[in-house]
Each structure stands twice: as structure tokens, then as C-alpha cells.
Amino acid sequence: MPRHISFVFPGQGSQSMGMLDRIDPAYINHFRPKVDSALDLDLIEIIKHGPIEKLNRSSITQPAILLTSYLLYKELLSKINIEPDIICGHSLGEYTALVVGNSIDLEEALKLVHKRGLLMEECNEGSMYAILNCDLLTISEFCDEVSNKTKKIVSPANINSPNQIVIAGNIDAVEEVVMLLKNHGVKRCIKLQVSVASHCELMSEAAIKFKEHISTIDLKMPNIELLHNFNAQSSKDTDELKLNIINQLTHPVQWTKTMEILNKKNSIVVECGPNKVLSGIAKSNNITDIVSTSMDNYVQRLTELV
Numbered sequence: 001m002p003r004h005i006s007f008v009f010p011g012q013g014s015q016s017m018g019m020l021d022r023i024d025p026a027y028i029n030h031f032r033p034k035v036d037s038a039l040d041l042d043l044i045e046i047i048k049h050g051p052i053e054k055l056n057r058s059s060i061t062q063p064a065i066l067l068t069s070y071l072l073y074k075e076l077l078s079k080i081n082i083e084p085d086i087i088c089g090h091s092l093g094e095y096t097a098l099v100v101g102n103s104i105d106l107e108e109a110l111k112l113v114h115k116r117g118l119l120m121e122e123c124n125e126g127s128m129y130a131i132l133n134c135d136l137l138t139i140s141e142f143c144d145e146v147s148n149k150t151k152k153i154v155s156p157a158n159i160n161s162p163n164q165i166v167i168a169g170n171i172d173a174v175e176e177v178v179m180l181l182k183n184h185g186v187k188r189c190i191k192l193q194v195s196v197a198s199h200c201e202l203m204s205e206a207a208i209k210f211k212e213h214i215s216t217i218d219l220k221m222p223n224i225e226l227l228h229n230f231n232a233q234s235s236k237d238t239d240e241l242k243l244n245i246i247n248q249l250t251h252p253v254q255w256t257k258t259m260e261i262l263n264k265k266n267s268i269v270v271e272c273g274p275n276k277v278l279s280g281i282a283k284s285n286n287i288t289d290i291v292s293t294s295m296d297n298y299v300q301r302l303t304e305l306v
Contacts (some may be wrong), residue, residue: 003269004086004268005084005267005268006086006267006268008087010089010092010273011091012277015274017050017055019047019274020048027074027075038063038111038116040112041060041194044067045066046064056193058118058196059117059123060114063113066095066288067291072273072274072293073096076298077257082093083175085265085267085271086225086227087101090277091248091253093248096273097222101226104220115210119209119221123206125197126168126171126195126200127168128166129191130164130175130192130292132164132188132190134181135162136159142184142228145180154170158253158255159252159255161255161256168197168200169201171201195283198249201250207247215242219238219242220239227261228241228245229253230248230251231247263286267289270293270302279292289305
């Protein structure tokens with residue numbers, strides 16, 4: 001009996017200049033007309049040559065990662081005859097999953113995430129920290145304590161694994177939580193290089209505007225089971241689907257719950273995208289059979305597992 005296969009797609013933070021270099025130029029050239037038509041900028045040129053400051057802007061990063069991840073997925077399918085049983089994406093990566101599931105075409109998805117990035121850039125500046133080796137309850141209690149005292153925003157944003165949780169919010173509120181955690185004995189609190197704080201209430205205004213925008217977009221139900229990172233569940237209809245991808249702006253990414261589902265299915269997890277961020281997180285969620293398209297021998301490894 002064939003193994004269960006899950007494809008996962010990364011979000012912001014996985015980008016790097018030259019991340020298209022691993023992909024056959026024929027695929028890039030085939031999709032270039034759609035890319036050029038979608039955006040009023042040369043996205044492929046920015047990915048290849050930067051400058052990095054431009055690539056790291058949310059409105060550029062988001063379509064750049066979506067494009068790279070989708071091309072890696074298409075190239076993988078050309079090399080090995082497999083089909084995913086489940087698709088899911090971490091934050092932004094969910095939009096790549098929507099393209100893979102034929103919920104939206106590539107051109108419209110690039111436009112959509114570019115708009116999403118622009119709206120996020122309009123929000124108040126915030127901060128994010130990855131907290132390692134501390135439980136969610138303790139982190140949540142410190143976030144609540146600081147929020148109640150300062151009346152500012154700080155909360156868990158990415159629940160990646162039992163040992164890795166990202167917090168987000170107003171800069172000074174996040175710094176106060178980090179100080180409390182360090183005083184509590186937490187040794188590893190890593191500041192993320194971001195200017196916007198995703199998956200918290202700082203994104204409320206962006207979520208309102210994004211809801212208005214997405215109401216004009218024609219989304220279909222995916223033809224592959226898609227787990228939303230907002231709740232680790234599938235949508236029943238397109239209205240719920242839209243609501244789930246709006247809610248992810250202001251709510252934490254429930255990646256641990258997603259990984260628990262894949263683990264129960266004894267799934268092979270295939271990370272399609274630049275870098276190996278989700279592969280590392282999958283390991284910290286006790287998933288053993290992981291393949292990343294950033295591995296040199298990923299086709300051989302996947303063939304062995306399937």
C-alpha cells in the first residue's frame with residue numbers, strides 16, 4: 001500500500017537571493033509570462049539579483065516565496081510520479097498550497113499575496129521572537145501578564161512545535177515578555193529580523209482591508225485536502241476557506257496541531273520551497289520521514305520512502 005504523502009510549503013523567512021538557481025531555467029521561462037503579467041515589477045530579477053533589502057519587503061517576499069515554492073513543486077512532479085494526499089502551508093505558504101490544489105491560479109495568487117504584503121507593511125511596526133525550550137502555557141501567561149499591565153499587544157504567533165514558539169506584538173511589550181522569560185530561566189530567545197509582527201492583533205487593520213479585497217477574488221475548493229494553519233482543519237466551503245485565510249493574519253499558526261495530524265497518518269512530509277525551515281520544525285515534532293527540495297538528493301530520498 002502506498003505511503004501517505006503530505007506536501008508542506010514555507011512562509012516568510014525562507015527567502016534568499018538566488019533561490020531560483022536550483023530550478024531548471026525552462027520552468028522559470030515557461031511561467032515568466034504569468035509572473036510578469038501579475039506584478040508591476042520584475043520579480044524574477046529581484047529574486048536573482050536583489051537587492052536583498054527589496055527582496056525582504058513583505059510585498060516582494062511573499063510572491064517571491066510563493067513562486068519559488070510552486071516551481072519547485074512542479075519540477076519535483078516532473079521527476080517522480082507521486083501525488084500529495086494532504087497539502088498545507090506555514091502562514092504565507094498556505095497560498096502556495098491553494099495554487100497546488102487548484103483553488104486559485106498562479107497569476108491571481110501572486111497578485112493576492114503581493115496585496116497581502118502591502119497591507120501588512122501598512123501596519124504599526126512590531127517585533128517577533130522565537131522562544132526555544134519553553135512550554136506554551138508559560139509563554140502565554142507571561143504574554144497575558146504584560147498585555148494586561150501595558151494594554152499593548154503581545155501573544156504567541158507561531159506555535160511551531162512543543163519546543164519552538166514565536167511571540168509577536170508591540171516592540172516594547174515583546175521585549176518585556178522576553179525579559180521575563182529570561183529571568184524565568186529560558187536561555188534561548190531569538191529576535192527575528194522582521195519589521196511587521198504577523199499573526200497577532202497588530203494585523204487587525206490589515207485583516208479588515210484584506211477581507212474586503214478577498215471578497216472580490218474567485219476561490220475554488222481545493223481538489224486536494226488542505227489543512228489551514230489557522231486551525232489545522234479543512235474548509236467545508238469557499239466562504240469558510242476565505243475566512244480561514246483572513247483569520248491567519250491575526251491568529252497564531254497552529255503548526256504543532258498540523259504536524260500531529262501528519263504524524264498520526266505516518267505521512268512522508270515533503271517540504272517544497274527554499275531552505276529547510278519546515279523540515280527542521282517537522283523533526284522537532286517527531287516526524288522522521290522528511291524530504292526537502294533543498295536537499296541535493298531529494299528525488300532519490302523520496303523514491304526510497306515511497
